[in-house]
Amino acid sequence: MTWVNAVVQGIMLGGFYALIACGLSLMFGLMRIINLAHGDLAVLGAYLTYLLLEHWNTSPFLAILPVIPVMLLIGYVLQRVLLERSLRSGLLVPLLTTFGLSIVIQNLLDQGFSVDDRSLGAQAGSIATSSWQITSQLSIPAIGVLTLGLAIVIYGGLQIFLSKTRSGRQMRATAADPDTAELVGINSRAVYARATAIAVAIAAIGGVFLAIRSSFSPYTGPTYLIFAFEAVVIGGLGSSLWATLAGGIVLGIAQTIGGQINTEYPVLAGHIVFLAVLLTPRGGLLNLRRSTA
Amino acid sequence: MSLLELEHLELRHGLLEAVRDFSLSIAQGETIALVGANGAGKTTLLRAIAGAHRPSSGTITYDGAEVTRVAAFRRVQMGIALVPEGRRLFPGLTVEENLLVAAQPKRSGRWTVESVIEAFPMLARLRHQRASTLSGGEQQATAIGRALISNPRLLLLDEVSLGLSPRAVDDVYASLATIIQEGATILLVEQDLSRATDVAHRVVCMLEGRLVLEGASGSFTREQITDAYFGLRQAPGVDA
Numbered sequence: 001m002t003w004v005n006a007v008v009q010g011i012m013l014g015g016f017y018a019l020i021a022c023g024l025s026l027m028f029g030l031m032r033i034i035n036l037a038h039g040d041l042a043v044l045g046a047y048l049t050y051l052l053l054e055h056w057n058t059s060p061f062l063a064i065l066p067v068i069p070v071m072l073l074i075g076y077v078l079q080r081v082l083l084e085r086s087l088r089s090g091l092l093v094p095l096l097t098t099f100g101l102s103i104v105i106q107n108l109l110d111q112g113f114s115v116d117d118r119s120l121g122a123q124a125g126s127i128a129t130s131s132w133q134i135t136s137q138l139s140i141p142a143i144g145v146l147t148l149g150l151a152i153v154i155y156g157g158l159q160i161f162l163s164k165t166r167s168g169r170q171m172r173a174t175a176a177d178p179d180t181a182e183l184v185g186i187n188s189r190a191v192y193a194r195a196t197a198i199a200v201a202i203a204a205i206g207g208v209f210l211a212i213r214s215s216f217s218p219y220t221g222p223t224y225l226i227f228a229f230e231a232v233v234i235g236g237l238g239s240s241l242w243a244t245l246a247g248g249i250v251l252g253i254a255q256t257i258g259g260q261i262n263t264e265y266p267v268l269a270g271h272i273v274f275l276a277v278l279l280t281p282r283g284g285l286l287n288l289r290r291s292t293a
Numbered sequence: 294m295s296l297l298e299l300e301h302l303e304l305r306h307g308l309l310e311a312v313r314d315f316s317l318s319i320a321q322g323e324t325i326a327l328v329g330a331n332g333a334g335k336t337t338l339l340r341a342i343a344g345a346h347r348p349s350s351g352t353i354t355y356d357g358a359e360v361t362r363v364a365a366f367r368r369v370q371m372g373i374a375l376v377p378e379g380r381r382l383f384p385g386l387t388v389e390e391n392l393l394v395a396a397q398p399k400r401s402g403r404w405t406v407e408s409v410i411e412a413f414p415m416l417a418r419l420r421h422q423r424a425s426t427l428s429g430g431e432q433q434a435t436a437i438g439r440a441l442i443s444n445p446r447l448l449l450l451d452e453v454s455l456g457l458s459p460r461a462v463d464d465v466y467a468s469l470a471t472i473i474q475e476g477a478t479i480l481l482v483e484q485d486l487s488r489a490t491d492v493a494h495r496v497v498c499m500l501e502g503r504l505v506l507e508g509a510s511g512s513f514t515r516e517q518i519t520d521a522y523f524g525l526r527q528a529p530g531v532d533a
Contacts, residue, residue, distance in 0.1 A: 169394045173383045180381040183343055184395035185369030185443055 005138045006260040007253055012141070014231075014252025015148030016213065018245040020206035021228035022154060023199030025244035028237060030175045030195050031087060033094045037102040038203055039225030043218065044105055045071055045204020046120065046211035047113060053123055060120045064208045068201050075200030079193040087192075102221065109218035120211040128212050147209050154202060155245045162241075171195055227251065230274040294357075296321045296447055296478050297342065302351035304337050304502075311337040313502040315351070319447070324479040326493035326510065328486060330522060333499040335482045336378050339449045342480070343375035344368040355447070370397055374445035378452050378482075380436040384425035388416055388435050391424050395439045402444030403475075409438035412468055430461025437465065441472070448472070450481040454488065466492065486518060500524045 024038045035041075045067055052063045078101075086097040121128045124143075131141040162168035174181040174191045181188050210216060210224060235247025251270050258269020297319040304312035312334040319325055327335050340346040342353060344365030353361045360368060382391050392406050410416050413434040419427060424435060433453055440448060450469075454462040462485075469492060473479060483489040490496060490510040498506035498521040506513070506521035519525075 166393070169386065169390055172386060172390075173394045176383045176385055177381060179345065180377060180383070181394075182365040183345055183369070183375050183377060183381075184439060185366050185397050186394070187364075187366045 002137055002260060003257075006256040008138065008140065009144070010253030010256035011249055012144030012148050012252070013256060014249030015144070015151040015245075016206075016209060016248075017227050017231045017251050018248030019147060019151045019154065019209060020203065020224050021231035021244050021248050022151070022158070022206070022241070023201075023203040024225075024228045025232045025235070025241060026158070026195055026199045026202075028232060029241070030171060031083075031094075031192055032091065033083060033087065033098070034229070035199070036095065036098040036225065037105060037221075038098075038199075038228060039221030039223070040102045040105040040109075041071075041074075041200050041221075042203040042207030042210060042224060043216055043221045044074075044109065045207035046216050047109055047218075048204070049208050050113075050118060050120060050211065053120065058123075060124050060208055060212060064205060067204055067208075071201040071204040072197040075197035076193050078200065079196035080189075083196065084189055084192065102225075106218050106221065113218065115217055115219070117215040117217050118211070119215040120208065121213070124212045143209075143213060147213075150205070150209075151245060151248070154205070155241055158198075158241055167191075167194060227270070230270060234274060234277045294321065295319060296323075296356060297480075298352075298354040299342070300352045300354070302338070302341065302353065303349045304334065304341050304346055305349045306337070311502055312341070312499075315499075315502070315504055317497060317504065317507075319478060319480060321446075321478055322476045323495060324473050324477075324481070324493045325495045325497055326489035327480060327482045327497050327499065328484075328489055328518065328522060329499035332501075334502040335499055336451055338499070339375060339451050339480065339482060340377075342447075343373055343449055345375075369395075369443050369445075370399060372400065372444070372446035373449070374440035374443050374447070375449040376436050376440045376451060376453060378455070380429075380432045382424035382427075382432055382435055382439070385423060387421050387423055388427070388431075389420045391435055391439050392442050395442050397443045400444045404438075404441045404444050406442065409442055412441075412471070413438055413464075415464070428461075429457050430464065433457060433461065433465055434468070437468070446478060448477055448479045450479065450483075452482055452484065454483065454485060462488070486515065486522075490518075498522055 020042055024035060027033050027035050048067045048070060049060055049063045052066065053060060056063060082097060082101065083094060086093040127142050127146065131139045133139045162172055170186045170191050174186055174188045178188045231248035231251050232244050233247070234250050235243035250273060254273040255266040255270045258265035295318040299315060299317045302312055302315040303310070315338065329335050337346055341348055344363060348361060352359055355371065355373060360371070383394065386394065389406060392409055410420065415431055416434055416438065419431060424432065427435065437453065453465055457465065466488060473492060481489070481493070493510050496508065496510045496513065496518065497504060498518060500521065505524065506518065
């Protein structure tokens with residue numbers, strides 16, 4: 001039963017990783033940018049929500065709502081001002097740009113909020129701590145169910161957006177062939193900016209769930225960037241969004257099973273699965289090489 | 294009045310001069326066949342008119358306005374559409390999505406998803422299939438439909454018969470004949486000389502980036518065109 005419990009916990013943890021990884025996957029699939037500031041943007045979302053909660057006595061689930069449009073705007077401006085320029089200079093420059101952006105965000109947060117660990121768990125109320133006891137060895141935490149449910153809703157919603165709306169079709173066309181997309185009347189820069197806006201906003205939602213589940217500081221971002229990146233790679237770089245959700249869940253299960261074997265193993269077990277996927281012929285790294293050729 | 298005016302156009306791929314000092318005027322309603330050997334600069338010229346290749350010098354004037362530096366997607370909104378060489382469909386999108394993604398809300402006209410499928414009946418049963426699963430002829434029909442659906446005033450066709458079976462080429466040209474009759478302005482690149490002279494009012498021959506022969510399609514013998522095509526001797530109608 002303990003193994004069943006590990007798998008169940010892993011699936012819910014995976015939902016959380018998938019939530020963080022969603023925007024990373026979207027941006028990579030569309031523009032071939034690996035946004036190294038993705039984790040920091042998630043943490044920025046958590047801080048903005050934290051800031052709101054200092055003046056507004058409510059739940060973080062409500063406080064995130066006004067943060068979402070702010071993050072959409074930040075993503076849009078980020079693409080238009082910074083990433084668009086760097087994209088013109090090849091694959092390496094966006095990587096360096098987002099690396100720099102990551103450091104800038106961390107230091108600004110450090111200046112504004114100090115390095116103290118914070119958490120939104122207390123403000124989230126009973127949902128952060130309550131769980132359903134199924135058997136003596138299997139309990140299902142409410143926050144886990146909520147995170148996984150939200151991840152499925154967001155991935156599903158994004159899938160519907162991509163297949164049913166004009167803007168979504170433009171994104172898929174631009175992802176497949178940006179040159180031809182321009183030739184059929186698609187403004188690829190506007191498409192990229194819209195996608196980054198969505199990616200950053202979803203990252204912020206992930207950031208708030210991170211802040212509810214555990215503590216965060218200005219330097220928390222990179223840890224979760226790695227987990228998000230692993231989720232994207234395990235799913236298969238540049239393949240469909242659902243693959244990233246699956247990748248997140250595989251990573252989550254690997255970590256909880258690793259933890260079941262030895263309490264020191266969860267992160268290591270995740271990394272091992274990630275490396276194993278990289279070594280397989282369909283592994284993400286090979287996809288990446290093909291796309292740069 | 295001419296719909297498109299190219300003046301002293303110079304197009305480069307790095308150090309290579311693909312098109313040199315090229316001037317041409319296309320009247321509203323005219324169909325022009327652009328012929329020439331591989332590497333003569335035909336595709337580059339078409340891409341420059343569509344906005345995908347920025348000229349190093351010279352001007353492109355469309356419908357009275359200079360568009361030399363206007364982005365490709367804006368030119369589609371202005372009514373210029375290109376059927377690119379090799380079709381270049383979006384492989385993961387269905388036939389219908391390939392059409393929908395190119396439709397311009399601001400350019401209404403005769404062409405809609407329904408009328409494109411009417412014009413290319415073979416697409417009806419393929420409507421919800423991914424473009425990557427289509428045969429060459431079906432892909433070409435979709436690619437032409439994808440250009441038509443923006444209701445262009447100027448249609449640029451790059452090697453629409455390349456890689457197709459003779460039967461599929463017949464189908465494509467039958468549809469083109471209808472579009473030409475309806476008064477579209479077309480610039481088409483075609484390797485098959487007799488096909489080209491059949492549909493076009495005027496033939497323009499390029500050699501190593503220059504215009505070497507130009508005139509009404511009935512006014513030259515086949516030999517005159519092939520000589521210009523391969524640069525065998527000085528073609529008539531062009532000063533040395």
